[in-house]
Amino acid sequence: MDREGALQTVKEHLTDHRYQHTIGVMETAIVLAERYGADVKKAELAAIFHDYAKFRPKDEMKQIILDQGMEQQLLVFNSELWHAPVGAFLVEKEVGLNDEEILDAIRYHTSGRVGMSLLDKVIYLADYIEPGRRFPGVDEVREFAKANLNQALVQAIKNSIQFLMKKNQPVYPDTIYTYNDLVKLRED
Numbered sequence: 001m002d003r004e005g006a007l008q009t010v011k012e013h014l015t016d017h018r019y020q021h022t023i024g025v026m027e028t029a030i031v032l033a034e035r036y037g038a039d040v041k042k043a044e045l046a047a048i049f050h051d052y053a054k055f056r057p058k059d060e061m062k063q064i065i066l067d068q069g070m071e072q073q074l075l076v077f078n079s080e081l082w083h084a085p086v087g088a089f090l091v092e093k094e095v096g097l098n099d100e101e102i103l104d105a106i107r108y109h110t111s112g113r114v115g116m117s118l119l120d121k122v123i124y125l126a127d128y129i130e131p132g133r134r135f136p137g138v139d140e141v142r143e144f145a146k147a148n149l150n151q152a153l154v155q156a157i158k159n160s161i162q163f164l165m166k167k168n169q170p171v172y173p174d175t176i177y178t179y180n181d182l183v184k185l186r187e188d
């Protein structure tokens with residue numbers, strides 16, 4: 001699938017604002033993939049489709065999580081987490097994209113996972129630092145991303161966990177496991 005076809009497909013499922021975010025993630029993911037030696041074409045497609053399911057009705061996402069035997073724990077955490085695994089499922093089913101590396105990068109773009117692949121990392125980070133993002137601390141992560149992918153990723157995940165904690169929101173266990181896994185990686 002080429003870029004134009006992919007963008008056309010995804011555009012129908014997104015708001016204008018989310019589509020602009022998607023373009024930002026795509027451009028950033030390509031830069032990061034080139035910088036860190038990930039597959040540039042896969043990074044482009046994963047970025048284009050990463051938020052494919054963002055605007056699905058909650059009921060539909062919940063049913064998919066139940067029917068497809070996904071991690072049921074998702075259902076007791078913030079529904080914002082659901083669009084990532086549901087997106088991976090729907091991109092395969094509806095778009096016909098069946099590259100497991102791309103689907104995994106979509107599946108884990110919100111929580112991360114233990115043992116993130118290079119492509120997972122590129123997409124997670126691109127989603128966090130694309131030019132439209134205005135999180136506190138995002139500029140520091142952008143700086144780290146110029147030279148050290150893992151350092152940037154750990155900082156992004158730390159910021160996200162701190163943000164959730166400040167709002168007294170629960171933190172999804174995989175997010176914590178991802179943080180621990182990456183911190184351990186850096187000490188090796």
Ligand code: DGI
Nearest residue numbers: 051077078080081109110127169170171172175
């Ligand atoms: O879809 P995007 O907005 O581009 O970004 P995303 O896929 O990283 O989703 C961010 C949303 O998910 C944000 O509203 C916070 C929420 N979120 C991310 N990690 C966790 C989380 N919510 C909970 N409860 N726990 C998490 O670990």
Ligand code: FE
Nearest residue numbers: 050051109110
């Ligand atoms: Fe997302």
Ligand code: FE
Nearest residue numbers: 021050051127
């Ligand atoms: Fe996103």
